[in-house]
Amino acid sequence: MRKLLFVYVALIGIFMIYVYQFHFKEVTPNPWDTQGLQGDINEIYIMVTFQSGMDYWKSSLKGFEDAAQSLNVSVEYRGATQYDIQEQITVLEQAIAKNPAGIAVSAIDPFDLTETIDKAVDAGIPVVLFDSGAAESKAHSFLGTNNYNAGVTAAHEMSKLLNEEGEVAVITLPNQLNHQERTKGFQDTLEEEYPNMQVVAIEDGQGDSLFSRNVAHQLMKEYPQISGIFATEANGGVGVGDAIRLEKRVGDIQIISFDTDKGTLDLVDEGIISATLAQGTWNMGYWSLVYLFHLQHDLTEPQILQTRDTAPLPLYVDTGITIVTDENVDYYYAD
């Protein structure tokens, strides 16, 4: 009888532990149902670009993926392979057809994608724009570089390199809005804050390194006193670097360039380009996904969502600029 009693006691004890456990689990619901920002692995967020094989997108996509991992959701990457508006429209249409949890688009053109973007928003799909916007579209937010401010940063950096005096030039794409803004920020800042510095020329480099190299040769001939050149895009910077190396004026003329492709980084590493401006591409991707997640889960100010002319998310995010020199260039090869 004693043994049987012991068994009963043990049995009841274990049963009580079991019940206690069960009860405990019942009163404490799964924390991720009520706390923490977490989605479902079946939620698919799509990033859509153009020239989709370009290195430039890698860091944005990494940010997009990192945010997806943080939030336990899934991502897909799609893009027009060429620099082709019609192709990007088709890719975006295909993304919409999958009815994803959200789409982050970098628009090849500020106008021609608007209708397709609006179609996605009208279908109830959250859409944000990153890097290249489409201001007239219904997309909920834009995340990218404030190009005017990037030009301001370039001007301050140039003034530091030249001890606030000397003649400088700009090699740019004069017909593209983002490059006009970079040039204007550069020029305004030098005019307003550095009276001993002059912008003596603003030239078209056609986004081509060979063409830009010839423009740089010409500049050095026309303005032998020139001591700094700001290239508003990477190919121009590489061309200017080549010209300065060929004319043996390295160190004598300071170059500030844009972006962090391998060609540019190599010239920074060699000391031919003094500094290049890295865009906040990881942040563009990361916060695009976080914004889409918030739209998808209605984690926005509730009253605003019920009204017209809504602004559920911040409208515009300036992802900023980091200055890359030979001191920190190594970190950028990793991208």
Next chain:
Amino acid sequence: MRKLLFVYVALIGIFMIYVYQFHFKEVTPNPWDTQGLQGDINEIYIMVTFQSGMDYWKSSLKGFEDAAQSLNVSVEYRGATQYDIQEQITVLEQAIAKNPAGIAVSAIDPFDLTETIDKAVDAGIPVVLFDSGAAESKAHSFLGTNNYNAGVTAAHEMSKLLNEEGEVAVITLPNQLNHQERTKGFQDTLEEEYPNMQVVAIEDGQGDSLFSRNVAHQLMKEYPQISGIFATEANGGVGVGDAIRLEKRVGDIQIISFDTDKGTLDLVDEGIISATLAQGTWNMGYWSLVYLFHLQHDLTEPQILQTRDTAPLPLYVDTGITIVTDENVDYYYAD
């Protein structure tokens, strides 16, 4: 013996369930350890303002609290009770002394808080600025209204109200930067996009409703053709509203005002103010907390953090503007 056997079988069965459960729990780690964005309830994030009793802060604090709830962390609200720089410095010093997980500051002055903000950052405390910035400080980000763009929005809204023609005036605070920017955005947009609209006067309303009322009376006398007034701050808008009611020109002169205090909302509700611009205050608070959380948990692009001139977060977030009219005014009384 049969009974005893039954008891043994039951006992072993329950034990196996217990072991299975235990095992199951072991191989599935707590999801919030590895997935989802979630902090600890003992992490304290502090919001610091000035004139801390003002209704204006309620919505930002609500956003800050909503984000804390999403992320399972805690918040505290502190502020100088008066419009007093020294008092806000003291309050910020006290916040730093608590070594919190992060501090969101709305700076009473763009310069005088810089030293204290930098002290917090140097002590390793994440700091972001919201609503009113301190551009020279080491704070990691600024989240607020782009005032120039708010002026642009006001101009488009005014043109809609007036069918793109007529004389308009601005009542503003001509010595404060944010109000200069609102005025400039308004003026530039009308000049560039609406050739049949003219800004005939820009007057100082001194941020006072009685003074602004008298300015509005004067304006109506000097410019009897005037058909619209943009007040860049709330007291001015209330004063203009009073003047127009007194002179029985309601409907004849359109008023666009700023912010959503009760006095302004009442005049929108009565149809005396046609529209007022609501700032994205909830978003300022919400995203301030999310940014601080990301800094606290090192959820930023890793390589950038190791370099100098770092930009771990987007530098500037324009939280946007929502137009409030009699159609959606009810949603704003809730704040």
